[in-house]
Amino acid sequence: MDGLTLFNIFITIFFYLAARILYRYVSNPFTTPVLLATIVVLLVLNATDISYVEYTPAKELLTYLLGPATVALAVPLYKNRFVLKEKAIQVVVGITIGSLVTICSSIWISKLLNLSEMIQATSAVKAVTTPVAIEVVTIIGGDPSLAAVFVISAGIFGAAFGPLCLTLCKIHDPVSRGLGIGTVSHGIGTSQAVVEGKLQGAVSSVAMGAAAVLTSIFLPLIYNIFK
Template sequence: MNNHTLIFTLISVVLTIIVYMGASKLSRVVRSPFTTPILTTTILMIAILQFSGISFDEYAPAKDWITSLLGPATVALGVPLYKNKDIIKEKLMPAALGLIIGTLATIVSAVWLSKAFHLSETIQAASAVKAVTTPVAIETVMIIGGDPTLAAAFVIASGIFGAVFAPAILTLVKISDPFSRGLSVGTVSHGIGTSQVMAEGPIQGAVSSVAMGTAAIITPVVLPLLYRFL
């Protein structure tokens, strides 16, 4: 990486952080599913890149730097998990049952909907892994003959959709229990949803992080077998 590319990458990273901080402030001032920071930041960054004539390839190094922070960020989820371990142990059995049912329902519903709309088998395979984190989705979709790039796009879209709408839907159906809210979001919206529901409270964040990790373990195990029967 030459000096020009390095400077441009640093500027892009700083710009992305500034946009996200502004989006976070906006979400606190204007309470709405549509002001979720991850959604607002994504839209603004696309607009900035589009109007400034910066290609995705030019922005890609900054994206890679930011993505590399996902590992430490995921590990950091262990802090609220440890602090709320007693609550998680207390509800371990119903939570495990809910996780299994939720993971299976996510896979089955995605594939059935894809088939109902007569979408290609490639899209069906990609949609089946949309609820797990990107690295797991990419490896798992290749087992069932899907496209890793398309799977990653589905994962990101699923995460943003969950972060934007899941809390509002849970509130609408009068699910207020912190444990249940965290479990629901983490099961279907992986890290992006977890980052959003964590703003509600430490219990939601801790349970969502457990659900996210467990769903990422269950999916590669059951999907290759389940997909044959769908």
């Protein structure tokens, strides 16, 4: 591993941890750790003239670590299993309705704006995790590269503004907040849900996985109906 890759890893971790510390004292959508750290890292890379290609080795290593991080979500999930079992029906109904509404609203808004069929297909997968989105979007004629951009954008936006929207709608129940964030903002949103609380993070991880499965099953059918 060369020095540049180590530098890129260091600044990514450093600014994310710094953003988390700042968020404890200044809590608002614009200080959300994922959003703020992403912006600062981009500014540093631009200032130091480091290209995306040069940053890629660091990105690939950090992306690899997402696997163990996702598995680690099983710990709070196990600790809160009785709460989830108690509210199993609400959880299943909430994730199902949330996934269907996300798909339908994305396609409908794209049609309303008279966007191309490719954009309509690609936007429909924005709420699921990137690996699933890339695979599913090819089935309905979307662009995998653009799908990744939509997914990341939706995740960052959901992590930054999702909790605020839920609060404005007077939704304070931890399970409901976790469901809402995880269903529409996948892994990035889940990282913010964990900051709110262990129960929110556990429920969000369940919602993230279930939404990915439901989307892969229902999206081709729903898209053909709209088409």
